[in-house]
Amino acid sequence: MARQAEYIWIDGTEPxxxxxxxxxxxxxxxxxxxxxxxxxxxxxxxxxxxxxxxxPVFTCPDPIRGGDNILVMCEVNLAVNDSxxxxxxxxxxxxxxxxxxxxxxxxxxxxxxxxxxTDGEPLGFPVRGYPAPQGPYYCGVGAGRVYARExxxxxTQACLDADLLIEGTNAExxxxxxxxxxxxxxxxxxxxxxxxxxxxxHRVAEDYDVVVSLDAxxxxxxxxxxxxxxxxxxxxxxxxxxxxxxxxxxxxIGKKIDLHIAGYGHDIESRLTGAHETAPYYEFSYGVSNRxxxxxxxxxxxxxxxxxxxxxxxxxxxxxxxVTRLITETVCSxx
Numbered sequence: 001m002a003r004q005a006e007y008i009w010i011d012g013t014e015p016x017x018x019x020x021x022x023x024x025x026x027x028x029x030x031x032x033x034x035x036x037x038x039x040x041x042x043x044x045x046x047x048x049x050x051x052x053x054x055x056p057v058f059t060c061p062d063p064i065r066g067g068d069n070i071l072v073m074c075e076v077n078l079a080v081n082d083s084x085x086x087x088x089x090x091x092x093x094x095x096x097x098x099x100x101x102x103x104x105x106x107x108x109x110x111x112x113x114x115x116x117x118t119d120g121e122p123l124g125f126p127v128r129g130y131p132a133p134q135g136p137y138y139c140g141v142g143a144g145r146v147y148a149r150e151x152x153x154x155x156t157q158a159c160l161d162a163d164l165l166i167e168g169t170n171a172e173x174x175x176x177x178x179x180x181x182x183x184x185x186x187x188x189x190x191x192x193x194x195x196x197x198x199x200x201x202h203r204v205a206e207d208y209d210v211v212v213s214l215d216a217x218x219x220x221x222x223x224x225x226x227x228x229x230x231x232x233x234x235x236x237x238x239x240x241x242x243x244x245x246x247x248x249x250x251x252x253i254g255k256k257i258d259l260h261i262a263g264y265g266h267d268i269e270s271r272l273t274g275a276h277e278t279a280p281y282y283e284f285s286y287g288v289s290n291r292x293x294x295x296x297x298x299x300x301x302x303x304x305x306x307x308x309x310x311x312x313x314x315x316x317x318x319x320x321x322x323v324t325r326l327i328t329e330t331v332c333s334x335x
Contacts, residue, residue: 002027003068007035007054008199009076012043012087015266016214016317019199032056032072036079044076044087052085053077058192063161064203071162071199073192090188093321097187100332104235106308107190107324108167108183112226112316113201114218115148115176116211122219123147123210124175131175134223138173147176148210155197155204156180162200164193173224183231187324194320214317216271225271225278226316232327233308236335241305247286250295250309252334253327254284260330263322265315272313281313 008021020042024035039045039052054074062069076085084091097105115123124147125131136145152169159166159180167181180201182194198214205212217225236245253260261268261281272281277291286295286309288302294313301307314323 001029004065005032005070005072006062007072007074009054009074032059044085051079053079060162063158071196073196089319089321093187093325096325096329100328103332105187105328106184106233107187108181108231109190109194109320110179110181110229112172112179114213114226116213122176134173137171137175139170146171151205151208152178155201158200158204159197164197187328191320191324216265216267216315216317224276228314228316228318230311230314230323231308237308238306243305246297246309249331250286253330256330257284260326263326264313265318268315271315
């Protein structure tokens, strides 16, 4: 019995890596083996020494092909010695997660993105000019306010069929802009699931000839950018009832502004301007129910004195392995 395995990995494109994938036929019910690819075609090797290694780290059902077919999320290693490739950010995340395992970090990531026409303009934008100002689009319903819902429905079902930890979806504040949420889970699980969910989104939109953009500011002007708000908590944050653990986590992150901003995605300066529900990228703040703060503490959390906080700064194009690693190391090392 043969089945198809779609191997997915992160390439070396700069400033924002792309997802790549290719298909392997697996016979006789075997597991997905280590495989390889031409790194000279993905900005991960030179032609003189082009082979890179794909190491399977997460496997799930393939909702596109169905049947016994699978999706295989992979780390990229150097073929010469099996060591992590310089573009392999998952390996560093795994090391930090293991080091601070006793803190039991949990994450949930809100992935925003924008649908574009093939001419580069957001869906819902007229061929010339601009649509009506943002306001009626967020969580909207109806023609003229919501675009490409059929892609959303198909993508959501695909994530469910793949057993991914998708928690919900909603239309965002700009025409053609949407969000889905992945979590809650540990750093590696939430990141693996988010990357596969991103791949599925690109794959579903491909059938509609629609481009998925993770750009931080896909439309200039008076429009919100696209983020990947990252909710996080330690065991202490979830169990203490005096807010001290939550406030300590926020204060620890606030001492490393430049480090986190550098790892939160390309072109973050165009999005974190202090307008459009953001805090300036060069400043740090936190507050209850404050979407203009760097970190928002939900009002429900303040009411009970425990729970989680939301770092609102990561871009839609961020690497979740890097974001979860930074938050874990900063918060847990300060305790």
